[in-house]
Amino acid sequence: xxxxxxxxxxxxxxxxxxxxxxxxxxxxxxxxxxxxxxxxxxxxxxxxxxxxxxxxxxxxxxxxxxxxxxxxxxxxxxxxxxxxxxxxxxxxxxxxxxxxxxxxxxxxxxxxxxxxxxxxxxxxxxxxxxxxxxxxxxxxxxxxxxxxxxxxxxxxxxxxxxxxxxxxxxxxxxxxxxxxxxxxxxxxxxxxxxxxxxxxxxxxxxxxxxxxxxxxxxxxxxxxxxxxxxxxxxxxxxxxxxxxxxxxxxxxxxxxxxxxxxxxxxxxx
Amino acid sequence: xxxxxxxxxxxxxxxxxxxxxxxxxxxxxxxxxxxxxxxxxxxxxxxxxxxxxxxxxxxxxxxxxxxxxxxxxxxxxxxxxxxxxxxxxxxxxxxxxxxxxxxxxxxxxxxxxxxxxxxxxxxxxxxxxxxxxxxxxxxxxxxxxxxxxxxxxxxxxxxxxxxxxxxxxxxxxxxxxxxxxxxxxxxxxxxxxxxxxxxxxxxxxxxxxxxxxxxxxxxxxxxxxxxxxxxxxxxxxxxxxxxxxxxxxxxxxxxxxxxxxxxxxxxxx
DNA sequence: TGAATTCGTCCGGTTATGTCGAACATTCTT
DNA sequence: AAGAATGTTCGACATAACCGGACGAATTCA
Numbered sequence: 001x002x003x004x005x006x007x008x009x010x011x012x013x014x015x016x017x018x019x020x021x022x023x024x025x026x027x028x029x030x031x032x033x034x035x036x037x038x039x040x041x042x043x044x045x046x047x048x049x050x051x052x053x054x055x056x057x058x059x060x061x062x063x064x065x066x067x068x069x070x071x072x073x074x075x076x077x078x079x080x081x082x083x084x085x086x087x088x089x090x091x092x093x094x095x096x097x098x099x100x101x102x103x104x105x106x107x108x109x110x111x112x113x114x115x116x117x118x119x120x121x122x123x124x125x126x127x128x129x130x131x132x133x134x135x136x137x138x139x140x141x142x143x144x145x146x147x148x149x150x151x152x153x154x155x156x157x158x159x160x161x162x163x164x165x166x167x168x169x170x171x172x173x174x175x176x177x178x179x180x181x182x183x184x185x186x187x188x189x190x191x192x193x194x195x196x197x198x199x200x201x202x203x204x205x206x207x208x209x210x211x212x213x214x215x216x217x218x219x220x221x222x223x224x225x226x227x228x229x230x231x232x233x234x235x236x237x238x239x240x241x242x243x244x245x246x247x248x249x250x251x252x253x254x255x256x257x258x259x260x261x262x263x264x265x266x267x268x269x
Numbered sequence: 270x271x272x273x274x275x276x277x278x279x280x281x282x283x284x285x286x287x288x289x290x291x292x293x294x295x296x297x298x299x300x301x302x303x304x305x306x307x308x309x310x311x312x313x314x315x316x317x318x319x320x321x322x323x324x325x326x327x328x329x330x331x332x333x334x335x336x337x338x339x340x341x342x343x344x345x346x347x348x349x350x351x352x353x354x355x356x357x358x359x360x361x362x363x364x365x366x367x368x369x370x371x372x373x374x375x376x377x378x379x380x381x382x383x384x385x386x387x388x389x390x391x392x393x394x395x396x397x398x399x400x401x402x403x404x405x406x407x408x409x410x411x412x413x414x415x416x417x418x419x420x421x422x423x424x425x426x427x428x429x430x431x432x433x434x435x436x437x438x439x440x441x442x443x444x445x446x447x448x449x450x451x452x453x454x455x456x457x458x459x460x461x462x463x464x465x466x467x468x469x470x471x472x473x474x475x476x477x478x479x480x481x482x483x484x485x486x487x488x489x490x491x492x493x494x495x496x497x498x499x500x501x502x503x504x505x506x507x508x509x510x511x512x513x514x515x516x517x518x519x520x521x522x523x524x525x526x527x528x529x530x531x532x533x534x535x536x537x538x
Numbered sequence: 539t540g541a542a543t544t545c546g547t548c549c550g551g552t553t554a555t556g557t558c559g560a561a562c563a564t565t566c567t568t
Numbered sequence: 569a570a571g572a573a574t575g576t577t578c579g580a581c582a583t584a585a586c587c588g589g590a591c592g593a594a595t596t597c598a
Contacts, residue, residue, distance in 0.1 A: 001309075001312065001313050001316060002310065002313040004271055005273060005277060005310065005313035005316075006317065008317065009317025009318070009319075010529065012337065015337070015340055016345055017343050020318070021344075040270075041271065043276065044270050044271040044275060045274060047275065047278070048274060048278025048279075048281070049373065050337075052372070057479075061338075061341040061344075062341075064372060065334060065337040066341060066377065066396040068319075068330055068334040068338070069330075069335045069396065070394060070396030070397070071286055071330060072332070073287060074333075074394075075289030075329075075330075101332055101374065103333060108332045111333065126335060127337075127338065127340070128335040129335070129336055143410040210326075247465070255531050
């Protein structure tokens, strides 16, 4: 691990919605690095466009971030497919639809679509990062990771309770994930936000890996009346998206070695 | 300038829409860096989330890019204001509206909105970077930079002709920029794309600095019939956006020292 | 099917270079 | 107008980034 890059990462992580502008001394004090080192770091980061220098010598995130993120989104094949599915769900149910992926320890929202009679979920715009427990998409994504990995993630960042319903014990979470993986969908019964429920399902790629999760968010009073309606809709769409990505759902045994599958695949270029 | 960061920047710049996945050896050969160094670099970049490792040990841009870009966009106050203006223009004229900022030597599109009878300009999505000469927004942004800076930018990247109308001589460009600055708007008469014309105007912040440019893109046959209609609409909206950002257009002399203006401003935190 | 090539990954020595403290320049505060 | 912040520059030292080489695994070719 290169020290310089790690420090650059620490600096970038300081920039948030609440505090989007930092000075050299400020950064140095926060991260306990010498002022001159920070100066070199931010100057270099500004030079490659990840930061930009204001006229007063302070620093903000650079516009090249936008460029990179667009390249990422456009080159991610599944996203175009997923988008179509999201539009179908939004049109059919009229609720808010989310697309999420796993980035290290956190769930990142990759896309969002508001239905015509949707509640506005302010905190879940694209790019927002949330811990994996508690949200329906988080459960789906984590349910397909090895258990020891889930444990270390939970240990590292704890299991904060967002509402009274949030799962906060590791044992309960293990049971929940097992059920989610088995039945192919996850619910969020007001575990993240009160009065808001979600149903989520996984999206598989051609190699049978879970690469994303899609969810529909519905006000609790509406959701509780017919949860299976939302669950079935999201599962149906996710299955179709997965199939369009080359997933073959025939596998009765999901633990098949992916190498064999890959060996039979034609080369992608 | 820190070597490590510069190399990280070179690596990140390799990732494009056409080639969004790179291997270690591939990067090493392209940038003429030793394979082991590249390995350390990409592993570190993946660790801080700017890259992600595929299962085969190749690398793609990381999802944290999306997070950073969202923070950038949401924390850029002017963007919310500009968005309102863009919606007004799109509603009034029904054409495609662009918002652009200057990032080093390049013009970056920060936002885009399609009008109801708009032509589709495929190459100008958010995040796309283009050279400054030739486009209307580029002229507007560059017209408020010191001339020697414009010269060095043009010398560095040349003045490629996109169409027969593109300005390719530095003298003609100086005259054009002078006129643009004086009259407060810029035209693009099929200088970037044939059959497409634009009108652009600057957006000022509270300190009187040009921080962005907004443009409307119209098919040439429609534009040529009444160019002043589009010019006036875009200027009117840009003036309003600037005013909402705290710009005081009263200055009869635009060369007033900004320090005085800043001294009268209350502290922003 | 087996051999050969190419890939990502790992390791340790060398030296380039990132780091730090101190001094300077600049801006904001009192 | 003085003081205390800030961002910036410099030079010397010691760290850690860099490279070449070796390894296993995956892929390609015969």
